[in-house]
Amino acid sequence: MKSLLHRLSPDQWDAWYSEGRAVDRLVTDAEVDRFLQHVNPHAGASVLDVGCGIGSFSRQLSRWGYDLLGLDFSPIAIRTAHRQGVNGRLRYGVHDFDAGAIPPRLQPGSLDLIVCRNILPFIDHTRFMVDARRWLRPGGQLYVLVRVWSERGGEPAERPWQRGFTEEQVQALQNGWAEQNRCWLGRHTALFLSKPRSRTL
Numbered sequence: 001m002k003s004l005l006h007r008l009s010p011d012q013w014d015a016w017y018s019e020g021r022a023v024d025r026l027v028t029d030a031e032v033d034r035f036l037q038h039v040n041p042h043a044g045a046s047v048l049d050v051g052c053g054i055g056s057f058s059r060q061l062s063r064w065g066y067d068l069l070g071l072d073f074s075p076i077a078i079r080t081a082h083r084q085g086v087n088g089r090l091r092y093g094v095h096d097f098d099a100g101a102i103p104p105r106l107q108p109g110s111l112d113l114i115v116c117r118n119i120l121p122f123i124d125h126t127r128f129m130v131d132a133r134r135w136l137r138p139g140g141q142l143y144v145l146v147r148v149w150s151e152r153g154g155e156p157a158e159r160p161w162q163r164g165f166t167e168e169q170v171q172a173l174q175n176g177w178a179e180q181n182r183c184w185l186g187r188h189t190a191l192f193l194s195k196p197r198s199r200t201l
């Protein structure tokens with residue numbers, strides 16, 4: 001069994017982006033439909049796109065009026081995202097979620113929504129889920145999109161960027177959230193998790 005703890009480096013992701021593997025069409029109409037079923041965009045909501053890549057989903061969210069911060073540890077991805085346009089409500093930065101100090105903007109209870117598209121299997125997700133819950137305001141939401149494999153390390157060795165979770169790992173992500181909604185998008189599963197509205201829950 002391959003270890004999921006093996007980390008793909010920023011250089012490896014830079015190479016992936018240089019080869020032009022990430023394209024905008026990764027955001028499908030089906031995903032947008034599901035997203036809008038479970039998340040109500042309201043202008044000015046504060047959103048973090050974790051491992052935002054070239055910003056495909058960040059740009060979509062920004063068009064809906066969200067106040068967006070996209071962070072990724074691949075400088076090439078962030079440069080590419082920048083080139084597509086930034087403004088007062090759409091910003092990007094280079095940040096390593098496993099190694100970097102927490103950016104000052106990520107204060108406890110400061111975010112309405114956190115987006116994790118195809119990122120959790122690449123980071124220390126157990127630690128991240130604790131951080132995410134702290135950064136969300138009461139009632140805030142976490143959106144996770146992840147590929148599901150029948151066994152750990154199911155992705156082909158030559159395609160490490162297709163890393164995903166097992167069904168068991170997806171189930172574990174849902175523990176402790178006030179509301180959990182789930183649907184399938186092809187081989188990916190989408191989770192919409194809500195933090196309790198009351199601090200006492």
Ligand SMILES: C[S@@+](CC[C@H](N)C(=O)[O-])C[C@H]1O[C@@H](n2cnc3c(N)ncnc32)[C@H](O)[C@@H]1O
Nearest residue numbers: 013051052053072073074096097098117118122
């Ligand atoms: C499969 S891509 C997904 C990109 C984007 N979320 C999307 O859905 O198109 C995974 C991304 O996670 C980023 N990444 C992996 N480990 C990271 C870490 N420790 N901190 C920040 N970004 C990371 C990579 O650079 C890459 O852009």
